[in-house]
Amino acid sequence: MVQPMKRIVRNGKRILVPATEKVVDHKGYDKQRMRNEPERIRFYKSARWKKARELKLISNPLCEQCSTPDDPVLAEMVDHMIETNTSEGWERRLDEEHLQSLCWSCHNKKTFSK
Template sequence: MPPKPFRNCKCPGCGKLTRDRYCEDHEHLIEKDKRDKWIQYDKTKRYNEDNKSYHAFYKSPQWIGMREAVKSRDLGLCVKCKSQNRLVPMDVVDHIIPIKDDWALRLNPENLQSLCHPCHNIKTARENANRKR
């Protein structure tokens, strides 16, 4: 595979050529760009007015205690994988019925399950696809 072509450094006023985004003198700006990207994401997506109550809930002592109780109940294993005779450690305590759909079920242990990241991602993708229909 041929090397990337040279181009100007992205730092304003720098005319050095580089194969990357920034020249060696301005490599430190890569981290700043990443931080700025996440700050912008937080402002527009993660912490907008609609989501404030959700984020406050996930930091509440009630949720933290319930999460630990569900983790103990499910023995720290993903319930979806366990149903397929695979023992996979859980990563997430998931709301079966999302709290965006029914806020009243947010602390109901019957509405909570332990999942590994792959199972949680599949479930969330299905929910998002159904929500768009």
């Protein structure tokens, strides 16, 4: 029996996955966040955040979770260790010690496991 498949975009590539695989709808997630958290969305679009993100990726270009000397993994995201929806996280949102460089996989595991 042939397993039903669906087409998705993952890491910028179109791929086929089993139809039963859970896929996160980032567009729907972003629309919901924009309605509920406009201040956070404005922050992530700000020049200050983009500069902090760029500096973090320059200073630490490898994933801080899964990268090893034998298997380096390039970081693609900068993540807040304490979520910005808490008062402490919001106050420290540009603090470099509060940021970590992550690959997409580690970022999604952390973000969508909650």
